Amino acid sequence: MIPIYLCDDQPTITENLKNQLRKVLLIEELDFQLQPAFHDPEVLLKTIQQAPQNGIYFLDIDFGAGAMDGLRLGQAIREIDPRGFIIYVTTHEELLPATFRYQVEAFDFIVKEDLSQLLDRLREILLAIRQRLAQDQRSERPQFCIETGGMKQFLPLDEIIYFETTPRKHVLAVVLPGRRIEFSGNLTELEAELPEYFLRTHRSFLVNRQHIHSYDRKAKVLRLTGEESCFVARSKVKALGF
């Protein structure tokens, strides 16, 4: 059962949220467990540290002077629960969606001023989380972690199509469907680290075997998932069975 945590320094807000959440859980028969509300970010962090698991978090952004702010709280939660769902409850004024999405992969935002729509928004969000969880069920799968500028990004290994070198020294790129991320690394070290189904087809490519579709004899390249292609050394073609 996935826990739902609330954290806001104003009890009226948490109380209101709790009531509405309870309604949604009942109506939609969702398998989430509402936890008692927190008013201090530190206490919340201590609690989840004791029993780390995937959770859903509704967080305030401004906890008053001297306290940890919502962004730092979100980052701290990410350290403990990298795949939890963080939703910020905030005012229009404080709302910086791109920042929060980029820094803590915030799942969604609820604007405090639009309280009349609160029930609908909560329903929307919780249903979206359920859907995401259902997708992830089959994906209790190994992840590849890259660190780009102090931020960890988790990429499912089986989704990675290939790694390649770039014209710049010590900069590699990882390619997934619809995504290309550069990071610092070394292809040879990576090859040793990764499971065997990652093949070094060429001095500049480390390819996921599951994503190899065919060998293009004319262009002398491997055709991969998502219209991607990569070079292959002549000596490796036979080993691939083409």
Added chain:
Amino acid sequence: MLKIFIELLFMLLTVLTAMLTLTVILHGIEERPVYWQKELRKACIYSLIVTGIGVVLAGVSGTNSESFLELLLIVAGGLYLAKFQRTKTTAEIVLPLTLYTTGSVFFGSLMVDNIQLLFDIHIVELLLVHVSQSSPQFVIALVNFLLFIYLASFRKLPYAGVLLRFDEKLVNVIGGAYLLAVAFFSQSVWPLWQVWGQNNADACVWLTILLMVLVLNRGEALLKIEERQQHQQTEQLLQQQAQYVQHLEELQQELRGIQHDHKNLITAMYLDVKQGNLANIETYMDQHLRQVDVSLEQTIKKQNQLTQIRVPEVKSLLLTKLIRAEELELKVSLEIPQTIHQLPIPLTDFLRLLGILLDNAIEASQESVGKELQLLFWQKEQELHVVVENHFSEAVDQRQIWHPGYSSKGEDRGLGLANLRKIIGNYPHVLTETKIQGDWFTQILRFR
């Protein structure tokens, strides 16, 4: 011994002069100011007149017409220089002066039947004559050395750079003094030249003068171009700032209106409170207080974010692009949580990168359904991350995006991204990320 030394000096001067003149001619022609032709015409007329007078006077007094002419030219040149020193720039003084003296010599030589002078400036001939007379190895070594310097100067054109750093007046004084000194020298060491031939020595002098002019002229032209560029940049910055101020004024107007509305509202509510009409108050608050004009709030927020950038050029660029995006009716959001005081890479490259990213994002979202654009500058210690997210409508082949010339819109328009890649290629500490999620296209630059 002295004779050889002076001969060598002149030869060195001649070779250097010819080479540098060639460089300047090859590299500097397009930067030559327009008044060049006008001054040439003027100089020709002047020299005709002065030469005419000189020849007549020489004929009357019976002296050697050529040396008399030279003396006359020097005096005239000095006067010319003195006259314009205060008001004109170096090139404007030296260029016509030299054109005038060269022209005088030309017409003068025509008149004194000494046209040979003009054909004696061939360096090869000069060298051959000299090599046959003195130590050939030394001359060859010297020529090689000069060639080396010449080739090295090709890449950097150091003389223009050096001159640019001088104060303009100083250049004027040095240039003028040099010209006069050379002319005087040519007179006072006259007897020593007899071996080599007066014509060759003259050629050296004139070539040196010509070199001075061309070099100064080129430096001046570069200075002018730089000034013009700076001027343009300042003007652009001012224009952008004016736009910014106008923006703020509009905002103030809007705020004043809202303040007015609120006053009325509070008066009405006050009456309602007095009468105990709670239902009315609730409606009022719901309709007016909570939902302050959303677009106004967005605008204020954007302006607030913009003040976080403390690099004026970047702020200007952002503002320009934001205004353009608004004109195209795009929904733009800008987030800059931390103050940005300095940039991780040189300004010009940063501006180019940012310009390309924003132009692409604006263009793509303009053609999309959602028409949304989100910008984020995230700074943490030494790192700066620029995240540009935009709606797009066409299927973009992610891999192709990075190839030169690619754009889903056809030729040339994809060059922006190729340029982006080229610029980033110079910075190993910049990492990129490209992401397509639904109809959102995200481009991230991470400066470590």
